[in-house]
């Protein structure tokens with residue numbers, strides 16, 4: 138077997154995202170969808186698939202699906218249907234799952250959209266192949282001690298939306314950025330909590346490598362990634378694995394692989410899930426999903442309980458993409474800062490609230506994207522996990538603005554604020570950190586510095602501006618950053634001119 142000559146291989150990634158919709162009740166019955174309820178306490182004959190139970194479609198789920206489709210620039214199809222996807226598994230009491238996808242016969246809820254992301258080499262559109270609705274299955278629990286498994290049917294029938302992208306992503310980082318942007322969008326329009334750790338957003342990634350210009354290579358599907366970071370790590374691992382196989386002249390097998398977060402590897406699952414024949418057929422107990430375009434059309438078609446597409450479009454709030462544009466235009470933020478802030482609904486809300494209290498957007502973004510994001514990344518936390526609110530940051534920026542503390546002191550206070558939720562004003566008082574603006578106190582330090590550094594003093598007199606910065610720096614050092622820099626500069630000038 139001879140290895141093919143080394144050519145830069147192109148990575149092709151497509152994503153399938155399952156989103157739990159923010160409804161009060163399940164897709165086809167009135168059972169609640171509360172996360173973390175005791176096992177099998179949120180079940181009824183419909184979601185358990187008992188004989189004679191009839192499903193009734195949750196109109197709210199359809200509306201949230203339409204909301205997403207419109208926000209993702211998709212075409213919402215006037216009529217779509219539910220199908221039965223037949224297979225046997227203990228977490229599926231009916232032996233079939235009710236889902237919408239079988240495009241050859243009926244269209245899904247919506248298709249043909251796009252979302253823009255900040256990709257390598259500029260902003261790019263990622264195609265949205267389809268958006269469809271389906272119900273979730275139950276959950277198997279494998280106790281560590283027992284030789285048996287348990288089934289929890291609380292999740293059975295929970296409304297899910299599946300969003301499938303075109304294979305338009307080309308690096309693991311792009312895939313992570315796309316997911317962050319999608320999550321922010323879903324949160325902004327009130328469709329999902331976006332909590333990956335609670336399973337509200339579940340991602341499967343299809344990934345393959347090809348020589349540029351050639352047909353798509355054999356792909357693997359990677360499952361079981363439960364954070365944005367693990368999506369990126371899993372894909373990086375998978376790219377390296379496939380590249381190595383191809384470089385050795387071997388082939389990539391089409392298979393489903395699972396991501397092991399602790400070991401940092403993907404591994405092939407035991408069963409060949411792709412070999413399944415699901416025997417899809419139309420769900421006979423549910424009528425077609427009819428989504429009217431306008432209110433007039435709803436009347437003409439006799440549709441009630443489903444909001445028309447145009448009305449949904451009008452009800453959408455400012456989307457992250459529009460928000461980004463506003464930050465660039467009205468606030469003068471850099472594209473990079475704007476991208477980072479709008480990539481999380483929590484971060485954007487926090488930013489806007491700080492700006493409301495401290496109306497200098499660029500200063501706010503500087504602290505949020507700089508110090509605070511660095512802290513979040515280092516701790517693996519989200520802004521929402523921190524014990525501080527927008528008023529903490531606004532207060533800190535006020536203290537700098539009024540000259541009470543220096544920027545350097547503010548940076549020193551930040552870790553304490555971020556870990557304990559202490560108020561910056563309190564910290565300044567309790568530690569005696571206020572900026573030194575007392576002329577006489579500073580004059581003594583300035584005179585000391587001038588005595589200790591005759592050479593730079595001579596340089597300043599010879600017109601070398603950089604020597605002045607050195608002298609200011611020495612005063613700051615002696616006062617541990619607490620001196621008011623403008624006052625220091627003025628005092629130095631006075632002394633140098635006198636002598």
Ligand SMILES: [Zn+2]
Nearest residue numbers: 166168181184
């Ligand atoms: Zn139920």
